Amino acid sequence: MRENPSLDVNRYGPWALIVGGSEGIGAASACLLAAQGFNLILVARKAEPLSALAQELAGAGVEVRTGSVDLSQPDALDRTRALTDDIEVGLLLYIAGANDTRGNFLELDPQVYRSVIAITVIGQAEFTRHYGGLMRERGRGGIILAGSLSNFCGSATVAAYTGAKAFSRVFTEALWAECVEMNIDVLHVVVGYTDTPAMRRLGLDTSSAQSPEDAACEMLAAIGNGPLLLLGGEASLKIATARSQLADRGEVIRTAGTPRRESMPHVSAN
Template sequence: MDLQKYGPWALIIGGSEGVGAAFAQLLAADGFKLVLVARKQGPLDELAAELRGQGAEVRVLSADLAQPDVLAQVRGVTDDIEVGLLVYNAGANNTRGLFVELPEEVTGSVLAITVLGQANFARHYGALMVKRGRGGIILGGSLSSYLGSPTLATYTGAKAFSRIFSEALWAECAPLGVDVLHLNIGFTATPAMARLGMPVDLAEPPETVAREGLENIANGPVWIVSTPGNLERARLISAVDNRAEIVRSNAIPPRDKTAEAAREHQRLAAGD
């Protein structure tokens, strides 16, 4: 990773475990200084101690990304440094249900983190990068951005915003020296997925996802992680014709069926 173009500091939102931690480890190995932001203090401190032991300079902030003052909180630990890389990795979903039946605070949290969070952080740190004429922004996305899925209306809608927003931001920022990438991931073996009870034996390792994001930051606006079946599924569910049937037949499966679905995607990708 080019420290001169994207350094000296990288800000990782959702940076305590899983893909966020993998980003931190890879960037630290390339000499980046790091600001890690996540909700849980314990995992943040553990990762920071590990990275400091390897010689990295690390700042941490425990913050609830759904709160309206979260950007102000993060600015409290970044306004005195030069953030050349923003990785916005937060945006998991832990509650499924019919939109009209879910509490407003549940859907509001998804929108605050994935829609307002990405937009507000990209605006603030992107403006500073544009002023310097260099930098990079990686916004975490999902294959679910291509298809509205029952019981995940807010989540899939938020991910669709993220992808389309990233494309527009990429087009605006590329001529100004700032790279923007929507990192579109599929089934990934993160602690968050494990806590939800999802079988992760067929999932992509977080290290692979983070490495592909960093290696392809200049290949925006969208990079689909190369997990077998991801590209084929993206093509299938983004088809324009007969959207009613596409939506009905390709809904995101229940958690206990995720591994089975991943196995089927890999089989189709292999042409079996």
């Protein structure tokens, strides 16, 4: 049976900001945190799932604020700050960053890779700098930035995505080293194969994937054990290890990189 993690509201609260909090691991994290007395700010692009989740959490006796924010736009942080400047955010979870468009980089619409870089690189840096800076002033807090197994090597048709995820991991590792003396816990979460709505929308077979609830439990329980958490158990560790080999990188990329979508198991042909 899964054991829910216990987080100290006095250390990480009273408010938790979840960027990408409308579904999947973000929504599962919101439910776990609400049950422990955290007030929540949930930010994502689509307003409808945010509203539905806020209604679901209403019975937990905590306050929930939601904001429909396009994280690929330059005003994403300002729009989020409009929800948080009058409260104390002690926990930042940046879970957003799924990829639904593939193609050779030289043939992509520039808006595709600009959006990927804006959400994962610029977004994580900007949100971390603002909310982490406030945590530094208070001398406490926690930051969790989510990445992907794809960060360990470049892969064809997802060049910007794999590059952005590599930034996320290395950035978080450096941030962890800097924040130890500030009493801010920092963790990078490498998300493995997870049964999220985003994966199902792509038509992928998620029957053997980790549930968002299990992923969220594992992630929140590890917040004080940074800098890196690899979700997905032994299978994810095997993939990460294969992709991290330094010798013969060309062969590593050809054989161990993220496969082209047409070669992945699908529920239906999409």
